[in-house]
Amino acid sequence: MRYATLALAGLTLGQILLPQAVFSKTPELSQAAGTYNITGTSQIRFWVDQVGGGSINGRFTKFSGRFRIDGRSIGASSISFTLYPQSVATAEGRMEDFLRSSAVFHADAYPTVTFRSTAVRQTGDDTAVVDGMLTARGITHREQFSVRLQGLKGNAIAFNVTGNVYRSRYRMDVGTPIYLNVVKFDMDIRGVRQ
Amino acid sequence: MRKPRDNGYGIGEICLHWLMAGLVLGLVVLGFAMRRRGIDPALQFSLYQWHKSFGLIALALAGLRVFLWLAAGRVAPAPGLGVVERRASTATHLLLGFLCLVVPLAGWAVASTTTLNIPTFLFNLVVIPPLPMARSAGAEAFWSWVHATTAYTLLALAALHSAAALFHHFVRRDGVLMRMLGRRTIDPVDTPANEGSKR
Numbered sequence: 001m002r003y004a005t006l007a008l009a010g011l012t013l014g015q016i017l018l019p020q021a022v023f024s025k026t027p028e029l030s031q032a033a034g035t036y037n038i039t040g041t042s043q044i045r046f047w048v049d050q051v052g053g054g055s056i057n058g059r060f061t062k063f064s065g066r067f068r069i070d071g072r073s074i075g076a077s078s079i080s081f082t083l084y085p086q087s088v089a090t091a092e093g094r095m096e097d098f099l100r101s102s103a104v105f106h107a108d109a110y111p112t113v114t115f116r117s118t119a120v121r122q123t124g125d126d127t128a129v130v131d132g133m134l135t136a137r138g139i140t141h142r143e144q145f146s147v148r149l150q151g152l153k154g155n156a157i158a159f160n161v162t163g164n165v166y167r168s169r170y171r172m173d174v175g176t177p178i179y180l181n182v183v184k185f186d187m188d189i190r191g192v193r194q
Numbered sequence: 195m196r197k198p199r200d201n202g203y204g205i206g207e208i209c210l211h212w213l214m215a216g217l218v219l220g221l222v223v224l225g226f227a228m229r230r231r232g233i234d235p236a237l238q239f240s241l242y243q244w245h246k247s248f249g250l251i252a253l254a255l256a257g258l259r260v261f262l263w264l265a266a267g268r269v270a271p272a273p274g275l276g277v278v279e280r281r282a283s284t285a286t287h288l289l290l291g292f293l294c295l296v297v298p299l300a301g302w303a304v305a306s307t308t309t310l311n312i313p314t315f316l317f318n319l320v321v322i323p324p325l326p327m328a329r330s331a332g333a334e335a336f337w338s339w340v341h342a343t344t345a346y347t348l349l350a351l352a353a354l355h356s357a358a359a360l361f362h363h364f365v366r367r368d369g370v371l372m373r374m375l376g377r378r379t380i381d382p383v384d385t386p387a388n389e390g391s392k393r
């Protein structure tokens with residue numbers, strides 16, 4: 001019942017939002033233009049596959065960020081994002097402790113992981129690719145994320161963002177090869193226009 | 195189990211014994227060290243993985259020894275032992291052999307029931323599947339307890355067993371330790387070096 005209501009709500013929302021994709025389709029880019037704060041309803045999920053099947057799945061519950069959508073050129077848009085590895089959540093308390101420890105995030109010494117975009121490139125009607133510098137454990141590397149617009153309604157905008165990060169670059173490769181080097185991100189980013 | 199053999203330990207049994215003794219002692223030290231509080235978490239992770247890999251080798255060797263006992267029979271106690279000594283040594287050896295199976299099996303049960311769900315990747319080469327057991331905090335705690343208790347019991351028994359072997363060698367001056375070191379002389383009287391074996 002609850003599911004049905006949700007599905008219905010999703011459908012209506014989809015009908016309202018999706019035909020009006022921001023990029024190139026209606027609404028015009030100018031309609032989406034603005035500076036947005038990333039809200040706490042966003043979901044920052046990640047997983048690391050393990051040998052023999054299965055994976056560690058987790059998410060971060062504390063983060064902040066903002067992005068600016070340029071009204072004239074998507075390429076001029078930008079995003080900055082900070083997450084707090086102390087807030088990592090998994091199904092296992094001991095796994096969380098391990099992720100926070102000096103073996104992985106070293107959250108005491110490096111309380112934030114940051115991302116600053118350097119380039120935004122539109123790749124389709126509702127898709128784009130964002131390049132940027134990711135800093136974790138004091139190490140900075142260029143990373144790339146794929147962005148898909150999910151909807152725009154009033155001052156609220158929703159994106160799904162995915163990307164793969166090699167943890168060895170940030171000296172977080174403990175547990176390889178039992179756990180693969182690649183961390184897969186799947187994030188639902190919700191923004192509210194300022 | 196076949197009838198005990200009187201011809202002493204073969205080279206295979208001797209190698210198996212010392213390999214197993216080294217592995218068990220190393221695994222107890224490793225197991226104890228990796229469980230210490232305040233250990234570097236990355237080091238702890240790899241120690242656990244080494245422990246599981248070597249532990250499974252110990253399990254395979256323990257299985258081999260029991261198989262040899264069943265297939266070829268156990269070696270009869272050294273001549274010159276009293277009835278009580280024979281009984282005690284046989285009982286100790288059987289219990290040692292049994293514990294060498296139970297301890298790693300319980301360890302495997304820990305790895306199979308823990309909610310941490312960390313794969314067992316034997317020397318980073320082969321994935322060892324978990325035993326078909328349900329994962330839960332309760333089951334993990336139980337098997338952890340069984341594994342630790344039996345492991346330290348095995349250590350205590352091995353200490354007693356080594357003390358007996360050393361007692362025979364240094365106090366009784368008989369051939370009990372020597373026959374596990376591959377020397378065939380079981381003569382209680384010292385044989386002059388140039389005479390060699392009496393047989």
Ligand code: HEM
Binds near residue numbers: 223304
């Ligand atoms: C003869 C073989 C083995 C010996 C002598 C041995 C010995 C030990 C010892 C002494 C400990 C520390 C117990 C404590 O102080 O809490 C330990 C812990 C442990 N062993 Fe073994 N072990 C053996 C085989 C294995 C095997 C085959 C596995 C898994 C495949 C295994 C998995 C573990 C695990 C997961 C722990 C940590 C238990 C916990 O977190 O409470 N062990 N072992």
Ligand code: HEM
Binds near residue numbers: 355
């Ligand atoms: C964890 C360590 C050890 C284990 C699990 C172990 C286990 C065993 C077992 C199962 C046997 C019987 C062999 C068979 O019938 O095939 C045996 C025999 C023997 N072990 Fe050990 N052992 C250990 C350590 C030691 C040590 C440290 C010594 C010497 C100081 C030692 C000396 C002997 C001797 C001399 C025999 C032969 C006894 C006889 O003449 O029948 N063992 N051991």
